[in-house]
Amino acid sequence: MSRPNFGIPKGLLVTLKNIIRHPVTVQYPDERLVISRRARGTDIIWNKNTCIACRACERACPTKAISIDVSRGEDKKLKVDRFQIDFGTCIACGLCVESCPVEDALYMSYSYERAVYRREDLISSDDELLPGEGKQPSGYAHPEVEKTLTLQTLLLDKDREDSQ
Amino acid sequence: MNVKTEPLAINMGPLHPSTHGVFRMLAVLDGEVIVDLEPVFGYLHRGIEKLAEEKTYKQVIPLTDRLDYVSSMSNNLVYVLAVEKLAGIEVPERAQHIRVIMAELQRIASHLMAIGTWANDLGTFFTPFMYMFREREKIIDLFEMVSGQRLLYNYLRFGGLSHDLPDEFLPAVRKLLKVMPGYLNEYEELLKENEIVLARSMGIGVLPEELAINASASGPVLRGSGVKWDIRKVDPYSLYQHFDFDIPTGITGDSYDRYRVRLEEIRQSLHIIDQATQDLPAGEVKSKVPLNLRPPRGEAYSHIEAPRGELGCYVVSDGSTNPYRFHIRAPSLINLTCLKDMVMGLKIADAIVTFGSIDICMAEVDR
Ligand code: SF4
Numbered sequence A: 001m002s003r004p005n006f007g008i009p010k011g012l013l014v015t016l017k018n019i020i021r022h023p024v025t026v027q028y029p030d031e032r033l034v035i036s037r038r039a040r041g042t043d044i045i046w047n048k049n050t051c052i053a054c055r056a057c058e059r060a061c062p063t064k065a066i067s068i069d070v071s072r073g074e075d076k077k078l079k080v081d082r083f084q085i086d087f088g089t090c091i092a093c094g095l096c097v098e099s100c101p102v103e104d105a106l107y108m109s110y111s112y113e114r115a116v117y118r119r120e121d122l123i124s125s126d127d128e129l130l131p132g133e134g135k136q137p138s139g140y141a142h143p144e145v146e147k148t149l150t151l152q153t154l155l156l157d158k159d160r161e162d163s164q
Numbered sequence B: 001m002n003v004k005t006e007p008l009a010i011n012m013g014p015l016h017p018s019t020h021g022v023f024r025m026l027a028v029l030d031g032e033v034i035v036d037l038e039p040v041f042g043y044l045h046r047g048i049e050k051l052a053e054e055k056t057y058k059q060v061i062p063l064t065d066r067l068d069y070v071s072s073m074s075n076n077l078v079y080v081l082a083v084e085k086l087a088g089i090e091v092p093e094r095a096q097h098i099r100v101i102m103a104e105l106q107r108i109a110s111h112l113m114a115i116g117t118w119a120n121d122l123g124t125f126f127t128p129f130m131y132m133f134r135e136r137e138k139i140i141d142l143f144e145m146v147s148g149q150r151l152l153y154n155y156l157r158f159g160g161l162s163h164d165l166p167d168e169f170l171p172a173v174r175k176l177l178k179v180m181p182g183y184l185n186e187y188e189e190l191l192k193e194n195e196i197v198l199a200r201s202m203g204i205g206v207l208p209e210e211l212a213i214n215a216s217a218s219g220p221v222l223r224g225s226g227v228k229w230d231i232r233k234v235d236p237y238s239l240y241q242h243f244d245f246d247i248p249t250g251i252t253g254d255s256y257d258r259y260r261v262r263l264e265e266i267r268q269s270l271h272i273i274d275q276a277t278q279d280l281p282a283g284e285v286k287s288k289v290p291l292n293l294r295p296p297r298g299e300a301y302s303h304i305e306a307p308r309g310e311l312g313c314y315v316v317s318d319g320s321t322n323p324y325r326f327h328i329r330a331p332s333l334i335n336l337t338c339l340k341d342m343v344m345g346l347k348i349a350d351a352i353v354t355f356g357s358i359d360i361c362m363a364e365v366d367r
């Protein structure tokens, strides 16, 4: 560059401006952000009592993570003997929840921590799929649940519109 | 004294911090000058095209997310457009508008990442990168709000979208449109006149116009060489013909021009989003599509302007529930083929800068 230029000092001014800007990170796990109300979490919640054993979710799954055993009971009604999801192969795509014809049988969960010590522990079946501690249903494909959850924290909220 | 030198072949990669994935450059050096270069890829091959053949049409949508995970929305879009063409599915206007908003937000997020990592390769170690990631994070928050996930959205469906926008989405986008131009000016101040950036990127990795066309490069790589070619203008899809925007182009086709084109495209994208949110029509976001889609026998090709270039999708149907053939024209792969011609005769450190300025995603190159 032959011409004298002030590109680097100019850039340094930008960095200075950013030093005094609000911080954008939080100290996880002490502080936590609220995730999306439609979060497709790392669990799936299944309601034994409302499921009609139609197996639509099993067919919709692209990774064959769901396996269901169905039999006819004495009253000729279909019932589920075993409902098992392998979260090791589940990709949390949400297609199973979307395809379920029953209003309140299948939900994605509103959680994002699912570390276990052994692979087998990732396979959950029947009662383990009920909602529990740290495992609530999320609003994905369930607008009635979505309304009850708190609004997601956005990084954008920290910007003031006149700050520039 | 006569010093005898011999060409030296070195492997850069596959695990090299600046290769943006698992990519190997087999470079032959004379001293520090590159005399030959062979790109070696395939380390991330997952056989997605083959995998798609045994999934139903709908189950392929989450697979397309994983092609170019930095711009999943664009991959979703090109695939659903191809299947909609094949099966003759109509898309409601509101859904088309939202698709445009999503595609443009995705372009901004992807370009921010491209510029950030490129600046990193230049040696401006992590400062611009972190600033740009901060803004990208704001866009990813919006994607999380509508689709439930931050990277692999799986949001578009045949005939529309999986869900309508939540109520809090539009105010957030308006705010983003307000604050983004200020941040963009900041980036420009940081990089545009910086002597080190200029010295390291101007005239480096030049891709002449003719070669760019002959190699069928696309996207910012092609436009950086001065060719005004954008699928959104030449073959509009999803109502792009209704929006007003410019196609920024470069002059010399060097790394710096490609950076300028990307930054300018972000501004144009903001302009498109502004128009699309202004007159967002009300109504349905999904038309009626049979649960088990069986498109008639035939084939369809769709192409869109993805952040990295012309992304094409070719689907062949044999009348069953699974695609008979599924093929992706990956812009990263085709742009990458120009690399050798761009870096011949340059220093080895310039190869990194040039490679960064092409902006590739290895997941898309290898598939
Ligand atoms: S979320 Fe997707 S991968 Fe997981 S069980 Fe449901 S359909 Fe299968």
Ligand code: SF4
Pocket: A046, A050, A051, A052, A053, A054, A055, A056, A057, A058, A068, A099, A100, A101, A102, A105, A106
């Ligand atoms: S789709 Fe719903 S109702 Fe049918 S088997 Fe699955 S969970 Fe039960």
